[in-house]
Amino acid sequence: MMLIYEAYYKTLGENIAFYRNRRGLTQEQLGVMAETTRVHLSRIENADCAVSLDLVFAIADALGVEPYKLFQNKE
Numbered sequence: 001m002m003l004i005y006e007a008y009y010k011t012l013g014e015n016i017a018f019y020r021n022r023r024g025l026t027q028e029q030l031g032v033m034a035e036t037t038r039v040h041l042s043r044i045e046n047a048d049c050a051v052s053l054d055l056v057f058a059i060a061d062a063l064g065v066e067p068y069k070l071f072q073n074k075e
Helices: 003-022 027-033 038-045 053-063 067-071
Strands: none
Touching: 003 027, 003 038, 003 053, 003 067, 027 038, 027 053, 038 053, 053 067
16 A cells, blocks of 8 residues: 555545444444455555455445445545
């Protein structure tokens, strides 16, 4: 992950956690739905790793939101 994009990854992770909690899902449950592991999902939510667009799309689909919403700042 490039440090110049750190803020984007942080926003992405925060939004995934927000929508996941809003749906009452655990990281384990969302991981199963998006075909990834709880550990990987935790790292994404904590902006500790890069993530592919395919996985972003799968997570958005599992959360029932449009992918762009995962990148929007909540101000």
